[in-house]
Amino acid sequence: MSDLLTLTGITKSFGGVRALKGVDFSLRAGEVHALLGENGAGKSTLMRVVGGELQPEAGSITFEGRSLTLADPKAAADLGIAVIHQELALAPDLSVAENIFMRELPAAISWGKLNRRARDVLARMGFELDVRRRVGDLAVAQQQVVEIAKALSRDVKVIVFDEPTAVLSSRDAQRLHDIIAVLRDSGVGIVYISHRLEEVFKIADRMTIMKDGALVGVTSPQVSTIDDVIRMMVGRSLAALFPKAAHRSIGEEVLKVENLRRGIKVRGVSLSVRAGEIVGLGGLVGSGRTETARLIFGADAKESGEIRVHGKVVKINSPLDAVLAGIGLVPEDRKHHGAILDMSIRINTTMARLKPVVNALGFIRRQRERDTVMKLGQQLRLKSAGPEAPVSSLSGGNQQKVVLAKWFHAGGDVIILDEPTRGVDVGAKTEIYGLIEELAAAGRAILVISSEHQELFGLCDRVLVMAEGELRGMLLPEDYSEEKLLALAMTNSVAADQAAPLDLPAHKHQPVN
Amino acid sequence: MTQSVTATPVPASRRSFDAGEFFRRYGTVCIFVVLVVGAAFESNAFLSDRNIMNVLRQISGTGIMAVGMLFVILTGGIDLSVGSILALGSVVSAIAIDAHGTGLGVGLSVAAGAGCGLVTGVLVAYAGLPPFVITLAAMTAVRGFALIVSDGQPIMMGDDASTVITNFGSGFFLGIPDPVWLMALVFVLAGVVLTFTKFGRLVKAIGSNREAVRLSGIAVPRYVMAVYVISGALAALAGVITTSRTGVGSGVVGVGSELNVIAAVVIGGASLMGGKGGVINTLLGALVMGVIANIMNLVGVPGYNQQVCMGAIIVIAMLLQHGSRWFKR
Ligand SMILES: Nc1ncnc2c1ncn2[C@@H]1O[C@H](COP(=O)(O)OP(=O)(O)OP(=O)(O)O)[C@@H](O)[C@H]1O
Ligand SMILES: [Mg+2]
Numbered sequence: 001m002s003d004l005l006t007l008t009g010i011t012k013s014f015g016g017v018r019a020l021k022g023v024d025f026s027l028r029a030g031e032v033h034a035l036l037g038e039n040g041a042g043k044s045t046l047m048r049v050v051g052g053e054l055q056p057e058a059g060s061i062t063f064e065g066r067s068l069t070l071a072d073p074k075a076a077a078d079l080g081i082a083v084i085h086q087e088l089a090l091a092p093d094l095s096v097a098e099n100i101f102m103r104e105l106p107a108a109i110s111w112g113k114l115n116r117r118a119r120d121v122l123a124r125m126g127f128e129l130d131v132r133r134r135v136g137d138l139a140v141a142q143q144q145v146v147e148i149a150k151a152l153s154r155d156v157k158v159i160v161f162d163e164p165t166a167v168l169s170s171r172d173a174q175r176l177h178d179i180i181a182v183l184r185d186s187g188v189g190i191v192y193i194s195h196r197l198e199e200v201f202k203i204a205d206r207m208t209i210m211k212d213g214a215l216v217g218v219t220s221p222q223v224s225t226i227d228d229v230i231r232m233m234v235g236r237s238l239a240a241l242f243p244k245a246a247h248r249s250i251g252e253e254v255l256k257v258e259n260l261r262r263g264i265k266v267r268g269v270s271l272s273v274r275a276g277e278i279v280g281l282g283g284l285v286g287s288g289r290t291e292t293a294r295l296i297f298g299a300d301a302k303e304s305g306e307i308r309v310h311g312k313v314v315k316i317n318s319p320l321d322a323v324l325a326g327i328g329l330v331p332e333d334r335k336h337h338g339a340i341l342d343m344s345i346r347i348n349t350t351m352a353r354l355k356p357v358v359n360a361l362g363f364i365r366r367q368r369e370r371d372t373v374m375k376l377g378q379q380l381r382l383k384s385a386g387p388e389a390p391v392s393s394l395s396g397g398n399q400q401k402v403v404l405a406k407w408f409h410a411g412g413d414v415i416i417l418d419e420p421t422r423g424v425d426v427g428a429k430t431e432i433y434g435l436i437e438e439l440a441a442a443g444r445a446i447l448v449i450s451s452e453h454q455e456l457f458g459l460c461d462r463v464l465v466m467a468e469g470e471l472r473g474m475l476l477p478e479d480y481s482e483e484k485l486l487a488l489a490m491t492n493s494v495a496a497d498q499a500a501p502l503d504l505p506a507h508k509h510q511p512v513n
Numbered sequence: 514m515t516q517s518v519t520a521t522p523v524p525a526s527r528r529s530f531d532a533g534e535f536f537r538r539y540g541t542v543c544i545f546v547v548l549v550v551g552a553a554f555e556s557n558a559f560l561s562d563r564n565i566m567n568v569l570r571q572i573s574g575t576g577i578m579a580v581g582m583l584f585v586i587l588t589g590g591i592d593l594s595v596g597s598i599l600a601l602g603s604v605v606s607a608i609a610i611d612a613h614g615t616g617l618g619v620g621l622s623v624a625a626g627a628g629c630g631l632v633t634g635v636l637v638a639y640a641g642l643p644p645f646v647i648t649l650a651a652m653t654a655v656r657g658f659a660l661i662v663s664d665g666q667p668i669m670m671g672d673d674a675s676t677v678i679t680n681f682g683s684g685f686f687l688g689i690p691d692p693v694w695l696m697a698l699v700f701v702l703a704g705v706v707l708t709f710t711k712f713g714r715l716v717k718a719i720g721s722n723r724e725a726v727r728l729s730g731i732a733v734p735r736y737v738m739a740v741y742v743i744s745g746a747l748a749a750l751a752g753v754i755t756t757s758r759t760g761v762g763s764g765v766v767g768v769g770s771e772l773n774v775i776a777a778v779v780i781g782g783a784s785l786m787g788g789k790g791g792v793i794n795t796l797l798g799a800l801v802m803g804v805i806a807n808i809m810n811l812v813g814v815p816g817y818n819q820q821v822c823m824g825a826i827i828v829i830a831m832l833l834q835h836g837s838r839w840f841k842r
Contacts, residue, residue, distance in 0.1 A: 299728055323730025331728060340722040342788055347714060351729040354711050362710045406729065 010059035037210035039397025051083035052076035080157035092136030242458035251275035254445035260305035280460030326412035338403035352410035572803035574751035581744030589787025594651035599767035602752020607762025630745020634738035668762035682757030720787025
């Protein structure tokens with residue numbers, strides 16, 4: 001089969017950073033081609049060249065046998081090349097339908113027609129979503145669906161997915177894979193970037209592996225194993241994905257939340273986390289996990305509920321109250337909530353606890369701050385041009401590390417992590433798991449929200465499962481399985497009431513304490 | 514469909530001077546230098562010591578207000594009330610100096626300005642009302658208040674009471690007018706605060722991503738409120754300078770000066786979206802405004818034409834700083 005798209009010797013630098021060093025890449029029609037590599041390997045940059053957003057300094061692009069330059073995103077779009085970015089680019093104040101047809105909105109909008117067409121596109125994808133809703137009000141996963149629908153609203157020959165499943169639950173990810181299979185069978189060339197290697201091995205026909213801006217090799221799931229690919233990506237083999245801290249003892253109850261409520265999203269959630277314990281919060285996207293975390297942290301106002309830290313009732317009406325009570329939150333949406341993209345790594349890292357780097361007069365102790373930030377950066381293996389580099393210049397995974405560094409620096413007794421390894425490569429994931437283990441071993445109470453079930457099972461001492469704003473049960477390590485988790489996550493409230501899972505300790509559902 | 518697709522080979526690696534980036538950084542400096550050189554050619558009088566001191570003295574009030582405005586704009590806000598607060602500061606200083614002496618008089622005047630800023634600040638920061646509208650309301654109300662307090666009349670001070678303040682207004686220290694020293698002091702302090710303190714960092718951070726700052730456990734409203742207080746206090750201080758130069762307090766001074774102040778900050782490269790801007794460029798922005806007015810006076814451009822030129826210069830400044838993408842097309 002001949003190639004649909006060929007890139008040869010693509011080179012691109014940003015200031016002093018050589019992001020791409022003469023990379024070759026080829027894509028055939030009707031294949032799913034995975035692009036793999038560590039955070040900062042240059043995957044997104046290469047795809048931004050394909051999307052016409054970046055002009056390479058050297059190298060050539062051939063599309064359907066013709067050599068060409070892609071001067072801007074429109075040139076690429078006109079050829080039928082669609083790139084779905086890692087960082088979503090939607091207009092938050094417009095509706096779902098308007099966003100889907102953004103490029104071809106007529107001067108006078110006929111709402112009935114527009115909404116109908118939008119519903120059609122979504123239905124073809126197998127997703128249901130109110131097309132009139134404001135995109136800014138949607139959860140990240142739903143926004144991802146809109147972004148994909150936007151790409152599929154016109155005819156495409158090449159479609160690039162840059163970490164599409166990082167924010168999707170496994171059920172939504174499965175649906176996306178079904179869509180991809182259909183697209184492939186209709187002859188579309190698909191580039192698929194992901195750090196979730198299991199899914200890559202399930203759907204990819206070929207895999208290109210990059211490291212430090214250069215090509216390492218091209219292989220396929222038939223030829224290589226996951227371990228082979230990790231070795232190509234990282235340059236070494238990984239001992240264990242979930243490193244366990246040498247010694248971790250579970251102590252006193254640190255965080256206790258009782259009957260937390262807000263609207264239909266959080267309906268009477270009670271939970272507790274003890275010192276040295278890592279508790280998981282599982283469930284489908286939209287089950288109220290993020291909202292629960294935000295209520296505990298004071299990011300939203302709760303209607304009712306009591307929060308205790310170390311046995312003492314704390315009044316939490318704002319994130320400031322939470323931080324003072326020793327609670328930290330690594331939010332799900334790093335672009336809007338986690339990091340200040342325009343500002344330096346240094347400033348972002350110390351934002352949640354400025355005290356140690358500020359003197360009595362309010363002056364910043366610059367050298368001390370730099371040292372602190374450099375040390376954390378080394379611990380997390382942050383890849384950057386230095387502490388003064390703006391966070392926006394980092395690759396997605398490294399941006400996430402900066403947000404983690406911020407809360408590691410803040411050092412509260414309770415740390416809530418909402419999708420902590422979203423968009424993080426395997427090597428860095430292991431490091432982050434190790435760091436979470438270390439935090440727990442140091443006596444912190446840790447609550448982890450994740451849509452990656454393996455992550456919850458590998459990391460947590462127990463996993464609470466939410467659905468429709470309520471806790472539906474708890475899994476202990478001996479019960480860990482996808483089926484059991486999904487069974488709890490998908491119970492509807494009537495069935496749950498009848499089964500009364502929370503009162504049956506002998507059953508597989510444990511009481512939530 | 515293939516219009517924008519050219520079949521030419523990709524040009525080889527080129528590392529050229531990035532004009533867009535250069536002007537984004539140094540646009541204000543360029544404009545300033547070009548203006549000064551141009552002005553020097555146009556008029557022999559321009560570079561005389563007397564004229565330079567004159568320009569500096571004239572911009573001292575605008576410059577001081579521009580510092581307050583810079584803080585507000587850095588948080589993503591705007592303060593339209595500074596012109597009116599300037600008038601209030603002028604009136605209050607004249608009355609209070611007459612009654613209580615220079616020190617307390619100046620103090621009371623600045624406190625009055627800070628008080629105005631506190632009210633707008635609370636409404637903007639805690640009640641979450643839009644700064645444009647709130648400070649617009651304050652602009653009207655404070656102007657009225659200044660006129661009520663002064664009864665619509667210029668306020669004369671007794672000769673004894675006014676000596677110190679008028680000496681300041683017309684005096685020199687080391688050959689430089691006293692108000693210019695005051696402006697310099699304000700700029701230096703602001704520069705130190707913005708660059709080296711927690712407060713300055715948080716002000717910029719709030720303008721860049723307010724929600725991320727809030728979610729870091731920072732009491733955002735406190736800082737937002739503070740910038741309006743600073744802006745109000747500095748506007749009143751500019752009012753004191755006005756009084757010191759004329760010897761009278763007046764409720765009608767500073768009409769429209771908020772626009773000059775905003776223009777100075779924006780010519781200095783600050784973004785009205787917040788997060789971007791610095792004191793040195795703001796000073797240059799104020800100087801640019803002053804030099805333009807001065808050279809047009811020197812060569813005798815009539816008032817209305819001056820306004821048109823002023824508008825044109827602002828547009829040119831914006832194009833230099835932000836239009837690079839447009840030029841590239
Ligand atoms: N606009 C930019 N300015 C400066 N450096 C940049 C810019 N964009 C990317 N880089 C640098 O280029 C390198 C490659 O980044 P890229 O985003 O392509 O990585 P990636 O492989 O997509 O990583 P991830 O898996 O974390 O998304 C990184 O070192 C990054 O810091
Ligand atoms: Mg990327």
